[in-house]
Amino acid sequence: MILTATDANFEEKVLKSEKPVLVDFWAPWCHPCNVMSPIVEEVAAGKESLIIAKLNVDENPLTSERYDVMSIPSFILFEKGEVQKTAVGSMDKEKLIDTFNKWLS
Numbered sequence: 001m002i003l004t005a006t007d008a009n010f011e012e013k014v015l016k017s018e019k020p021v022l023v024d025f026w027a028p029w030c031h032p033c034n035v036m037s038p039i040v041e042e043v044a045a046g047k048e049s050l051i052i053a054k055l056n057v058d059e060n061p062l063t064s065e066r067y068d069v070m071s072i073p074s075f076i077l078f079e080k081g082e083v084q085k086t087a088v089g090s091m092d093k094e095k096l097i098d099t100f101n102k103w104l105s
Contacts, residue, residue: 002044003053007060013053015081020050020103025067025074027058032090033073039093043104050077050103077103 005014005023014021024040026033037054044052057064057072067076067083077085077100087099097104 002041003051005053005055005060005063007062010055010060010063014078017051017078020077020079020084022050022052022075022077022100022103024052024054025057025064025069025072025076026054027056027072029058030072036073036090036096039091039096042093043096047104049105075100079103 003013003021014023024033024036026036028034040052040054055063057069069076071088073088073090075087075096076083084103085100087096091099
């Protein structure tokens with residue numbers, strides 16, 4: 001399951017999460033974001049070790065600005081409220097898994 005993150009719920013659902021949270025910063029008009037969407041869903045399937053969330057940057061500008069998201073798609077891994085790793089741009093499933101492998105096992 002993929003969580004929908006917003007400016008309103010970001011602190012509670014992402015920063016205060018017991019589990020690490022991988023946030024996909026995206027927008028509906030962004031072609032690379034739309035290409036990544038099924039890949040993110042595949043990676044999320046059956047993963048109990050972390051939560052995967054999507055945040056629409058157009059609808060949630062405060063959070064996007066807070067974390068200096070300048071290009072999308074951007075992926076930021078949060079653990080215990082802190083940024084642990086960031087990746088920017090479209091990538092294949094293997095690259096996404098490899099980038100965040102520490103938290104996906």
